[in-house]
Amino acid sequence: MASKPADAPLSDRRTTAGPDGDQIFAWIRDLTAFSARGTQTLDDHRSVDYLLGKFADFGLTDVQVQEADSLHWHATRSELSVGGTPIPHAPVVFSFDSGDGPFDTGKGSGPFSTGPDGITADIVDVGEGQEDDFAAATVDGKIVLFNLRFILPRRALLNAGKFVYDPHGSIDASDLDTANPYLSNFEDVVQRAIAQGAAGFVAVLADYFDSHDIRTEYKADVTVPGLWVTKKAGEQIRTLTAQGVSAATLRLEGERTTTPARTVIGFLPGVSSDTIMVQSHHDSAWEGGVEDASGTAEVLALAHHYSQVPQEQRPKTLMFVLMDSHWTGYQAHQKFVDTFITAPGLPRRIVANVTLEHIAKQAEVGPGGGLQVFDRPEYRGIFENVSPVLKSVIDSAVAAHGLERTVRLDADELVPLMGELPTDAEFVFAAGVPTISLISGPLYLYDRADTLDKVHKPDLAPVASAFIDIVDHLAATPSDRIGN
Structure with a gap:
């Protein structure tokens, strides 16, 4: 059979077998065995070595690790009691930024401590933490109690969708108000508390299931100590304060250190040095089956697939990046952009970015307050800012491979409203690279509950196949016609 011309989509002339869902799941299982793959940890080192080995096995070239100074925060002791009653809790990671400088300068290394006796002060409940709530309270020198609220419900993303794929009518109005934990009122409330002299804070996970084991992403300038408590623990504190008990003791000790982050990079050269970047992140706060062993394994699936395609049939170079x-x-993301995108005179030009994150099962807060997980895909978005032709390619790939509950979102419209692209592609997108970024935000995303069983295994091969179709078309599209 005659081969298709080099400028035809690779999907029209594919000779390799499609992705194997069992193999993708096996890679996820391997990665979750490196539990808590956070920057600096031993398991972060092990996962990097594992990924380097996979890239080498696939025959990628110029395989490398790029290091960047990052941060490690570790609590050695925390306590919370109200009127002598111990309250279950967890530390707010990266709170108590009381070092010599902000973390993001790498100068904030060293121990932190509330002292051997902790902080004992009145606890002041500011409810939702709005400006009016603070205006009605005196928090100087006190411990602030507030409700942490998640502020990006599924409904908002679905309403913003340019294309929604739900052929079987599975979207349920009853769960559209569930919000993912990425965006919250945390920064606004905590900065109000700090500005008014609060000695510390206790954040009640009011929209969460019965867990305080949440580790959100880095927040800057949180200069006072903070703790998470569950909704039930928050009710316990409020019952005590309603009985006239106001004194609380908060203790937090630990250490923060400057430490190298490691990004794994490999290439498959093509006919052109114009380059399509395929990205996820390999680190995790916990076991991280969904975030982000699943995204990392999808990148491995695409790297494995294209390693079997001859170079002369790859119109553009492919770059695989695990942040x-x-x-x-x-x-690490910022250093990558500085090195491979914005530096002058680069040998390769990154003309498109594909980012893959979170192949997840849907979850809700169950009737008893626990986590209720369903054997169906979490609602997911594809943020993009590519040409109309490529928008149609995305829609067709989603439908052809049955990626139900997927919404395509115009990144150029939404980012000014949200303040940033809420995916791992944010820094590449901000550097001007046309981006197609798949992500879901299940409720357990930042929690210890993100274990291997939360991965929606039936979607692993279809997601990889859909994005092979998308990458094929990116590769066949003239580079100056990829973006909006």
Whole structure:
């Protein structure tokens, strides 16, 4: 059979077998065995070595690790009691930024401590933490109690969608108000508390399931100590304060250190040095089956697939990138952009970015307050700012491979409203690279509950196949016609 011309989409002339869902899941299982793959940890080192080995096995070239100074924050002790009653809790990671400088300068290394006796002060409940709530309270020298609220419900993303794929009518109005934990009122409330002299804070996870084991992404300038408590623990505190108990003791000790983040990079050269970048992040706060062993394994699936395509049938070079520091300030992402995108005279020009994150099962807060997980895909978005022709390619790939509950979103419209692209592609997107970024935001995303069983295994091969179709068309599209 005659081969298709080199400028035809690779999907029209594909000779390799499609992605194997069992193999993708096996890679996820391997990665989750490196539990808590956070920057600086031993398992972060092991996962990097594992990924380097996979890139080498696939025959990628110029395989390398790029290091960037990032941060490690570790609590050695925390306590919370109200009127002598112990309250279950967890430390707010990267709170108590009381070092010599802000973390993102790498100068904030060293120990932190509330002292041997902790902080004992009145606890002041500011409810939702709005300006009016603070105006009605005196928090100087006190411990502030507030409700942490998630502020990006599924409904908002679906309403903003330019294309929604739900052929079986599975979208349920009853769960559209569930919000993912990425965007919250945390920064606004905590900065109000700090500005008014609060000695510390306790954040009640009011929209969460019955867990305080949440580790959100890095937040800057949180100069006072903070703790998470569950909704039930928050009710316990409020019951005590309603009984006239106001004194609370908060203790937090630990250490922060400057530490290298490691990004794994490999290439498959093509006919042109114009380059399509395929990205995820390999680090995790916990076991991270969904975030982001699943995204990392999808990148491996695409790297494996294209390694079997002869170079003369790859119109553009392919670059596979597995980032670090997603949880600790994105320093690795910034250094990558400085090195491979914005530096002058580069041998390769990155003309498109594809980012893959979070192949997840849907979850809700269950009737008893626990986590209820369903054997169906979490709602997911594809943020993009590519040409109308490529928008149609995305829609067709989603439908052809049955990626139900997927919404395509115009990144150029939404980013000014949201303040940033809410995916791992933010820094590449901000540098001007046309981007197609798949992500979902299940409720457990930042929690210890993000274990291997939360991965929606039936979607692993279809997601890879859909994005092979998308990458094929990116490769066949003239570079100056990829973006909007």
